[in-house]
Amino acid sequence: MRARNQREVFEEVHRRGPISRAEIAANLHLSPAAVTNISAELIARGLLFEAREAQTGGVGRKAILLEVDYSLARVAGIKVSPTAITCAITNLGAKVEATATRALSETSPDTVVEGIGSMLEEMDALDVAALGVNLPGAVADDGATVRHSPLLGWRSVPIGQLLERRLGVPVTVENDVNALALAEAWFGYGRGHADFLALTLGRGVGLGIVIGGEVYRGPRGGAGEFGHVILDPAGPETEHARRGSLEAFLSDDALLRSARALGISVAEAASPEALTELATAEDPRANEVFTRAGEVLGRALCILVNVFAPTLIVLSGEGMRAGGLLMPHARRVLEGTAFGDLGRDVELIVDTWGDDAWARGAAGLAASRYLVGEASRTGGEAQPV
Amino acid sequence: MRARNQREVFEEVHRRGPISRAEIAANLHLSPAAVTNISAELIARGLLFEAREAQTGGVGRKAILLEVDYSLARVAGIKVSPTAITCAITNLGAKVEATATRALSETSPDTVVEGIGSMLEEMDALDVAALGVNLPGAVADDGATVRHSPLLGWRSVPIGQLLERRLGVPVTVENDVNALALAEAWFGYGRGHADFLALTLGRGVGLGIVIGGEVYRGPRGGAGEFGHVILDPAGPETEHARRGSLEAFLSDDALLRSARALGISVAEAASPEALTELATAEDPRANEVFTRAGEVLGRALCILVNVFAPTLIVLSGEGMRAGGLLMPHARRVLEGTAFGDLGRDVELIVDTWGDDAWARGAAGLAASRYLVGEASRTGGEAQPV
């Protein structure tokens, strides 16, 4: 009960930024006295601090605003991809202090663990309070075991325990898309939105569903496999994506394949980055690639908008490097085909992209877990999280 | 707090059927003492009663099983459609005691209110404890005002207040699909499932999303407009449904249109019912209609399964009169195209159909509201719901 309310107060301060005790009490339906008590303990434990006074012009005593002390500790976030691991060191507010990347020659768990360990040593970051790891694949509910990751070739790998043993730091493992969604919810554009969607484009197409501030995983996990939705049974297919699936239209591979079909040679554009540049340089064929992709993205968004009626969709991932090329077309299709005003009433935000963003997502995951754990820990007693 | 735990205990008894105090305590992480207290009050208020003892073969004192007293009151559920109103009188467990239907010549709010009132009088049901109303269209969060219902020609109609004034009974208004989903969650196949989907076929295609035992409406309502999802931009269109939308494939109108295209004359099958009979009688053209529709349904289910990874989808609505014809094809497509095992790991249940089911959904809505209200009401004090 106390733990619960502590956590509620803390999360309210986190969400609503600098906020007075009175407002917290009003928002959470608690008495001012209770908020005074709870916030006193959170301040004593260093999680909150009294910031400047409010600058309201109104009558009456000015409020003392509370803020979260994000500098209380540092955390590390690791993105494990088939070819590299990327690390971001951030404060508890997911503000990046340092990043680094290291190539992976192979993806065995031992190699990955060792790589992460030596990377943190080199970055002088062995003192972090928590470590978040995200990777492509299905992660068990325990936040530690990888159930299945085709891209890494892993099955039932207790990567969380392995890392905790190696580093002596609490580790949370999560699917990459879910971690990004969680980070958006806590520290990104999703802040203040109880419900929103996080769509990622890149090697694949991922969907993070945030409902009530939490990532929705479905009754037994596995929700959000939006990239495998079949949009057109007669559509294209790629090596990794089924015919007509969203990934077969929108993944990096799919875009390159589409470019080849339109006569763009490997010499002209070997990579998605190069293809994006080509389109930015007004190459009509490259533009056509992104026009078509944007329209497909619009159809995909239309499905999501009709089903969830969201007010916000955050788009990110490497594929969003071409956001400027894709979004006008996506928006046009969305507004033209979604039910009623749903297509116009949804905010579409393109977030930063690149592996750094993924690693920052992992760090945000770690930070949120750490903060939740601290905020719901009472007095000196340890509390199961 | 007390109200909250009372409600939790009550809902646990409702969900898990006859259940002992000890088990409630274990499931809700409450002390046995607290459960004794809370259940004593709920019993004193008539909501619960002590049923037979458990027949466990084990050692030790036998448990005294608690059950909800669904016969405590009766409720009425009304389905308002453009052509008729249907009424179901049920006990608090959504067990139907009587039904009736009355044609509507026009759908003005006054006519509907008067029709409902005289109908309840005729059914000798003016003593019901609550009234649930469902109808096609968007209903405001207050559970009383119809924001917009094209089919009824309503806009901003406070139908809830009108009915309460006429009948002196608490009224809850809800979108028809959401009400059906809620009824499934409380009294139907969704019992015991925190998360599931309710898909309805009939005049249109509707989706009710149940997450955490509650109907998900999205951040500002309007979620679940699945019928307007565009499956194929080059698909068919109908009078009411956009080209290629799910409704343009699967609604009653769409099926008839598809039948005409396959050479089935109006004389052979004037209605969806007749078309279903024709197919049941092995007419190859009619079978083709349902084969195609089943495959489209499978594609639609595939989208839902990939996004939500549900363990249960309940299918209902008038369109499910042809469930036996549709589902084999739908299931085949679903299992063939959904990601991984998701298509096989989902239970597809065809529920009863017809306007009675809709009205029962409305009654279930009323019953659940009534029970929640009673269960979270403390002592003699009134509690805001």
Add this chain to the structure above:
DNA sequence: AATCATTCATTCACTAAATCAATGAAAGGG
């Protein structure tokens, strides 16, 4: 048959943690 172990339910003292009402603190307005 008598006793013991086990499980469910209850009782009662205790306590955590909220609320309530009163009060202090810090502003602006007349």
Add this chain to the structure above:
DNA sequence: CCCTTTCATTGATTTAGTGAATGAATGATT
């Protein structure tokens, strides 16, 4: 300069939980 307003705090009170002991009802054990 006092009054009103708003925010924050304090201490008494109340609510509603937990924990330990006890009673109740059963099967198992000797």
